[in-house]
């Protein structure tokens with residue numbers, strides 16, 4: 104496909120997303136319709152779509168319309184490319200610009216337009232991040248770093264760095280987590296690499312890794328990952344410590360890949376259904392990596408930024424409170440309860456910790472940390488409580 108044809112494809116996919124489809128679904132259905140597209144074309148179209156969604160409001164201003172064409176027109180203007188050179192109508196390029204499109208478009212003015220946030224969310228960013236709100240919102244307009252976690256049970260960080268070079272992948276050490284490597288070139292080769300296939304590396308964000316590294320776990324401890332999903336957090340812990348590992352999720356199907364991932368990493372994790380939790384407890388540490396807005400990760404899933412509503416955020420906060428309540432009951436005397444989110448909002452982080460402490464006077468907070476959205480990783484929050 105020509106570069107212009109890729110932009111036309113992105114316009115079609117974006118129209119699907121703006122009509123209500125999830126970005127992944129819209130990309131998949133375009134891919135099915137477009138058997139002629141090679142892997143580089145697919146990657147390029149995906150990049151255009153994701154970037155346009157990260158910058159949906161500012162591109163719509165610059166392009167003069169919140170449509171697929173408007174967003175790609177805005178993207179070109181933002182990049183300083185003359186749109187007429189792309190909207191040529193030749194071959195599979197987008198149709199020639201109308202007079203309105205040529206004349207339209209204006210620089211974003213309101214905070215929501217400039218920062219690419221829904222209006223209702225601007226005060227939430229300010230309340231949570233103060234002077235850092237603008238920088239955080241601007242980071243969400245960029246691509247996220249691709250980050251690897253070295254399985255230190257299998258190899259050292261330096262061994263992995265050397266091995267990556269021979270696989271044609273360039274990496275640098277992360278500034279926030281010792282076992283994290285940021286991929287600087289060749290990210291698309293990671294999943295095909297020998298080290299990935301044999302469990303020597305995993306894909307995991309740097310801030311998640313840093314948060315797991317901050318936890319203190321005694322040898323032989325019984326540890327439950329209460330919201331395990333695919334098991335990213337419990338696996339990061341299990342390769343660092345010799346302990347007994349358990350995983351639970353309200354939706355057990357989300358843990359389907361966990362046995363294979365654990366075997367690949369050389370660790371054992373026992374999955375537990377809800378009805379078995381009390382009998383398997385108590386646990387020395389219960390990790391609650393709760394469902395959240397994901398606002399710290401919206402570089403990776405930019406359409407989620409536009410789908411979240413105040414009502415959904417309230418509902419998520421209520422689920423988080425319920426999870427902490429149920430999980431606390433499974434912690435042994437003297438044990439730890441851990442709250443993590445990949446959100447930047449106070450209501451999912453500091454307010455949630457404060458509410459827990461207020462209603463549970465027998466617990467104290469021993470650690471609280473925030474990781475900003477940065478070139479090193481996603482926005483992330485950690486709060487550790489100990490039963491006094």
Ligand SMILES: C[S@@+](CC[C@H](N)C(=O)[O-])C[C@H]1O[C@@H](n2cnc3c(N)ncnc32)[C@H](O)[C@@H]1O
Nearest residue numbers: 330331332333334335336352353354392393394
């Ligand atoms: C943020 S994701 C977990 C990601 C996972 N820890 C990882 O590192 O890959 C949150 C998970 O919580 C689960 N969940 C939602 N409500 C829950 C509940 N009431 N109890 C336990 N798990 C719940 C969801 O199914 C989802 O898999």
